[in-house]
Structure formats: structure tokens, C-alpha cells
Amino acid sequence: MPLMSRFLVLAPALLCACSSDAQLSSRFASDFTHAPHTLAVLGVYKDGRMSSEAWEQVGPGLSRPFGATCDTGYAQLEAKNQALSGVVDDYARANGVGDDLLEQLAPAAQGDLILVVTVAGHVGSKGPNLPDTSTLATGTPGVGSSKYRTGSAIGSPTGATRGSGAMRKPIDTSAALEMTASLYSVPEKKSVGVVTLEYDGKSVDDAIARLAQRLGQELPGSRCGGWNWDAKIDDQRIRELGSP
Numbered sequence: 001m002p003l004m005s006r007f008l009v010l011a012p013a014l015l016c017a018c019s020s021d022a023q024l025s026s027r028f029a030s031d032f033t034h035a036p037h038t039l040a041v042l043g044v045y046k047d048g049r050m051s052s053e054a055w056e057q058v059g060p061g062l063s064r065p066f067g068a069t070c071d072t073g074y075a076q077l078e079a080k081n082q083a084l085s086g087v088v089d090d091y092a093r094a095n096g097v098g099d100d101l102l103e104q105l106a107p108a109a110q111g112d113l114i115l116v117v118t119v120a121g122h123v124g125s126k127g128p129n130l131p132d133t134s135t136l137a138t139g140t141p142g143v144g145s146s147k148y149r150t151g152s153a154i155g156s157p158t159g160a161t162r163g164s165g166a167m168r169k170p171i172d173t174s175a176a177l178e179m180t181a182s183l184y185s186v187p188e189k190k191s192v193g194v195v196t197l198e199y200d201g202k203s204v205d206d207a208i209a210r211l212a213q214r215l216g217q218e219l220p221g222s223r224c225g226g227w228n229w230d231a232k233i234d235d236q237r238i239r240e241l242g243s244p
Contacts, residue, residue: 021201024214028193036221038111039066040186042097043074046119049093050074054119061208062117062181063224065216070115070224073108080229087235091242099191100241102184108233111225113192114184121177123204176200179211193218 028034041063044054052075063069077085091101097116106114176199183193195214199207 021199022207022210023198024196024210026193026195026214026218028218032192034218034220036223037113037219038225039070039113039115039219039222040109040111040225040227041070041072041115041117042102042105043072044117044119045092045097049089050097052078055117057204058117058119058179058208061205062212062215064212065219066222066224068224071226073105073114073227073229076227077229084229084233084235087238091238094242099184099189101238103189104234104238104241106184106186106189108227108229108231109186109225110228112186113219113222114186116182116184118180118182119178123177123199123202123207177204177207179207181211181215 041055041059042050044051044058046054052072055072055075059072060069074085074088077088088101088105095101102114102116177197178199179197181195182191184190185192195211195218197207197211197214199210201207
């Protein structure tokens with residue numbers, strides 16, 4: 001796929017909702033339709049890898065706008081096909097979760113959008129319901145986050161794909177918690193949007209509720225989709241993409 005197809009042209013406006021303890025921002029492709037979509041949630045990327053446990057913590061709240069708690073593809077894959085989930089995990093730890101990987105997994109997605117959530121940092125006085133992810137221990141920080149965007153385009157949802165050309169910066173620790181919801185279009189084979197919350201408050205539930213509310217506004221009437229891991233996924237191709 002041509003290099004420029006790895007990037008999306010941003011809509012003219014950057015939607016931002018700011019308060020003393022939170023900043024929400026949204027960026028979407030200029031031709032993105034804010035209408036009902038079907039979301040296939042891959043899962044949560046934190047500490048430099050995919051985490052099924054993290055979705056158990058944030059998933060119910062983030063899923064509220066979509067009518068039910070969405071099941072995640074990665075958790076299903078771990079249970080159904082450990083060999084393939086291992087390949088995906090290896091790739092994600094080395095390269096993040098970018099368009100290259102999502103294109104390979106897309107045949108299993110039962111929806112027109114794939115959602116990936118990135119979590120970094122922790123809330124104020126850290127509580128037991130969200131582990132400390134203040135640093136990404138391995139892998140590459142998510143370029144879908146506001147910390148890693150260029151002015152006119154954004155790269156893949158989480159982590160930089162090889163050859164993406166996305167510029168990266170060290171994590172800005174001024175915000176205690178950052179959560180990013182990145183959207184990949186299955187039919188268009190590219191990232192089409194990102195919603196980011198930078199949160200300095202003291203309630204995990206509040207942070208999740210704020211991000212969920214914005215997702216509901218950006219994706220009105222959308223619903224959860226599932227995954228069909230009987231679909232043919234080329235694990236060897238994923239290995240090749242992840243090799244030096």
C-alpha cells in the first residue's frame with residue numbers, strides 16, 4: 001500500500017473540550033461520516049502490549065454509548081488461537097498496533113470500524129482499579145495520541161508502523177492519565193479518526209465517562225460488532241511485517 005495511504009487528512013476543525021482537570025480532543029478524516037457505525041473492538045494497548053485485563057477495567061464504561069459492553073477481538077483470539085495471538089502480541093510489543101497490523105486482522109472484524117484504546121499514566125492518587133501505566137515499558141508510544149501527531153496528519157492508532165514516517169516524541173507526563181480511542185476503517189484500509197482524553201483529575205470512572213461521552217457524540221447510534229477468528233489471517237505475513 002502506498003505510503004501516503006498510511007496517513008489520514010484531518011478535518012479542518014480540531015474539536016476540544018477543556019476543563020481544569022481534563023482535555024478532550026477529536027481528529028477525523030475530512031470525509032469521515034459521523035453516523036451509525038459498527039465497531040469491532042480489538043482491545044487495549046498499554047505498557048507496550050495488548051492487555052485483555054485492561055479492557056475488563058475500562059471496557060464497560062467506554063462501551064455504554066454502544067448499547068452493551070463490547071467484546072474484544074484480542075481476548076477472543078487468546079482463547080481461540082494462542083499461536084496467532086502470540087504473533088499479534090510479538091508484533092504489538094515491537095511495533096505498536098498500526099495500520100499494517102490492523103489490515104491483516106481486518107478480515108476477522110465484523111464491523112466497518114476497528115477500535116483500539118491506548119492507556120498511559122494513572123489517576124492522581126492511584127487506585128487499585130487501574131494499574132500504573134505511566135511509562136510504556138516496551139514497544140513504541142501510540143502515535144494516535146495527541147503527543148505524537150503532526151500538524152496535518154496522524155499515523156496509525158497505536159505505535160508507529162514500519163515505514164509510516166510518523167514523527168514521535170517522548171511521553172509528556174504533564175497529564176496524569178491519557179486515554180486514546182483510535183479508529184481504523186475496514187473498507188478504506190486506513191486510520192480515520194482519534195479521540196484523546198488527557199486527564200489530571202482523581203477519578204478513573206470520571207475519566208472513562210468523559211471519553212465515552214465524546215465517543216458517543218462522534219459515533220451517534222453506533223453499536224458493537226464482533227470478531228470471527230475463523231476468517232483467514234496470514235500469520236506469516238504479520239511475522240514478515242514485524243521483522244527488521
